[in-house]
Amino acid sequence: MRFLAITRAELTILRRNLWIFMATLIMLAFALALSFAGSAPTGTLGVDMLTISVASMTTLSVYLAPLLALMMGFDAISGDRDRGSLALLLTYPAGRGELLAGKFLAHLAALTIAMVIGFGAAGAIAAWFGGAGAESLLALARLVLTSILLGAVFLVLGYAISALANSTTAAAGLSAGLWLVFVVLFDLALLGAVVMDGDGVFTQNIFPWVMVANPADAFRLWNIAASEGVALSSGMAGAAAALPAWAAPLSLLAWPILGFLLARAAFQKVEP
Numbered sequence: 001m002r003f004l005a006i007t008r009a010e011l012t013i014l015r016r017n018l019w020i021f022m023a024t025l026i027m028l029a030f031a032l033a034l035s036f037a038g039s040a041p042t043g044t045l046g047v048d049m050l051t052i053s054v055a056s057m058t059t060l061s062v063y064l065a066p067l068l069a070l071m072m073g074f075d076a077i078s079g080d081r082d083r084g085s086l087a088l089l090l091t092y093p094a095g096r097g098e099l100l101a102g103k104f105l106a107h108l109a110a111l112t113i114a115m116v117i118g119f120g121a122a123g124a125i126a127a128w129f130g131g132a133g134a135e136s137l138l139a140l141a142r143l144v145l146t147s148i149l150l151g152a153v154f155l156v157l158g159y160a161i162s163a164l165a166n167s168t169t170a171a172a173g174l175s176a177g178l179w180l181v182f183v184v185l186f187d188l189a190l191l192g193a194v195v196m197d198g199d200g201v202f203t204q205n206i207f208p209w210v211m212v213a214n215p216a217d218a219f220r221l222w223n224i225a226a227s228e229g230v231a232l233s234s235g236m237a238g239a240a241a242a243l244p245a246w247a248a249p250l251s252l253l254a255w256p257i258l259g260f261l262l263a264r265a266a267f268q269k270v271e272p
Helices: 003-016 019-037 049-073 078-083 096-130 134-164 168-195 201-213 215-225 228-234 237-241 247-268
Strands: none
Touching: 003 019, 003 096, 019 049, 019 096, 049 096, 049 134, 049 168, 049 215, 078 134, 078 168, 096 134, 096 247, 134 168, 134 215, 134 247, 168 201, 168 215, 201 215, 201 247, 215 247
């Protein structure tokens, strides 16, 4: 359990530089704003305010959870190397995999605090003012858990970039590019492919599987497919229905494991 010492040290660093506070404040502010801004259609759709808020916060999390995770992870290795502290870390009686696991648990704990407080507070306010049913409460809990999973995906991808990059500046640029590809450009490319699909073969048979291979889209589809109210509010019920129920959860659960293995392999080649 030597990696727990690394976790405690990383948590201390996060508290000192106010990362936990800032991440929580960002999640809370955006979640509250979207909850109230998106609550107008409740009467039209026949669902409670919390269901609408969960649909809005799902969209928020697709953009914000990966961004916060990459901001935490991009300098996890390159930053230590540039500051000269990586050589000291490698003298500890812990393997590189344990060092990476310790950092991962600390960063994931910070993201978890931000998600629970941000989405929890926004959900509680939405339920207080607009009502909530059992399905919407379950959807909120699912949103928080899957947002943590999505953050875990981009944390380990950030570590991989941090290990592969020559400097912290390069890691920051590559992380920004990764966020753009997975969160923005991937869906735009799929949209272009659908528009150009004359016979509909790609749209009906290939498009859903390519979409769910992206962890950001897998997160969105998991939350949509699991709740009829959220699917109705989001307008993505068709895409969710085209896939088996296990596809999105499997994708989102597999990505953190594959990403961690990639980050560990890249870290093994890093010289302090």
